[in-house]
Amino acid sequence: MRTRLGLSPSSEALGQRLAGVRALTEALAAPLSDADATVQSMDDASPAKWHLAHTTWFFETFVLRDFVPGYALHDERFPFLFNSYYEAEGRRHARGRRGMVTRPSLAEVLAYRAHVDAALAEALPALPEAARELVRLGCHHEEQHQELLLTDILHLMSENPIEPAVWPGAPKVPVAMPGPIGWIEHHGGIVRIGHDDPNFAFDCEGPRHDALLTPHAIADRTVTNGEWAAFIADGGYADPRHWLSDGWAWVQREGIVAPLYWEQRDGAWTRFGLDGRRPIDPAAPVTHVSFFEADAFASWAGARLPTEFEWEAAAASHDPDGGNQLDTAGPVEPRPSPGGPAFFGDVWEWTGSAYRPYPGFKPCDGAVGEYNGKFMSGQFVLRGGSCATPRGHVRACYRNFFYPHQRWQFTGVRLAKDI
Secondary structure, eight states, rough: HHHHHHHOOOOOHHHHHHHHHHHHHHHHHTOOOOOHHHHHSTTOOOHHHHHHHHHHHIIIIIIHHHHSOOOSSSOOOHHHHHHOGGGGGGGOGGGGGGGGGSSSOHHHHHHHHHHHHHHHHGGGGGHHHHHHHHHHHHHHHHHHHHHHHHHHHHHHHHOOOOOOOOOOOOOOOOOOOOOOOEEEEEEOEEEEESSSSSSSOOGOOOOOOEEEEEEEEEEOOOOBBBHHHHHHHHGGOGGGGGGGGGHHHHHHHHEEETTTEEEEEEEEEEEEEETEEEEEOOOSBBBBBOOOHHHHHHHHTOBBOOHHHHHHHHHHOOOTTTOBBSSSOOOOOOOOOOSSOOOOSSEEEEEEEOOOOOOOOOOSSGGGGGSSSSGOOOOOOEEEEETSSBSOOOOTTOOEEEEEEEEEEEEEEOOOEEE
């Protein structure tokens, strides 16, 4: 696994990283009651309590159970309850029924986390390198679940008829609308794509390979709420000319008329966020839109979605730790850009590329080989991270992926066009 996951850090540095990741997850869940943490609002989302336990199960299973002689599972029932999709780990509770796990309680799950954290801290100095690499993978895995935790909490609270805020929102400071979209031109040619350095990356980000780009231009910012409101006002959701067939069927079947969490009140658009319901900020990036919506908007705007290779080529010279990303617990939302091209943070950007393996891709050995490869069917790639992505988690070659109808994540749109 060394060639996939990179060089392993020292046990001290890894221990500090592990402790920081684990602490942030619990801080994100701290405002929740036991009831908040138990309810499942839809099949795509998981209860907060499940996220807290599943990320712990990952460390307990793949590190403590497999590498620490004599380690006894904290609870023999937990592997069945908190395995996600690892067929190699046996039977598991149905995903759509996770909200029925009323017990163990939130307090018991937090005690499970404390037990595993203590065992990891004790074992870490003596772990072999293969196990330390799995700890590092587990940290990145838990960071993914931190974002899922936030988006699942947001969806849960949106289903509550009183629409409670999880965190108090900061006072809104009016920001001027950005100017017209600028275009970053690329004259085409062969570019190198994918991960190929000593730092961590998921297996689906490689192998590094050549990709041929045709002449194109990519937008220097993402689409705003104000621009999306213009799309709505122009009948964008009612005009089949802009929609893929599957997208149009989805819009008709589901009655979609605006991004998720948008609602008109007193003649104005509002959005629900982790800080409650507020008027939309016209200057902020639009979010919670599906691939179908993103593609339709691009058609309406006389453009298209970038390919993931075009996006990576444009983003490679930008700082992946820049932009509006998750640093601490609190309300998170896309914010207006202070100016200049920004490719990281705020919203995950839909691309027009199917999530498929790169040439020469091979999954890792063992159960962790199920992490990414088996999902390379029917989904589309998103790039760039969001306001809910922990800072330091993404890079230019990072590939996120979702089904084209899904929009409960912080997903947005950057346009591209041929030249």
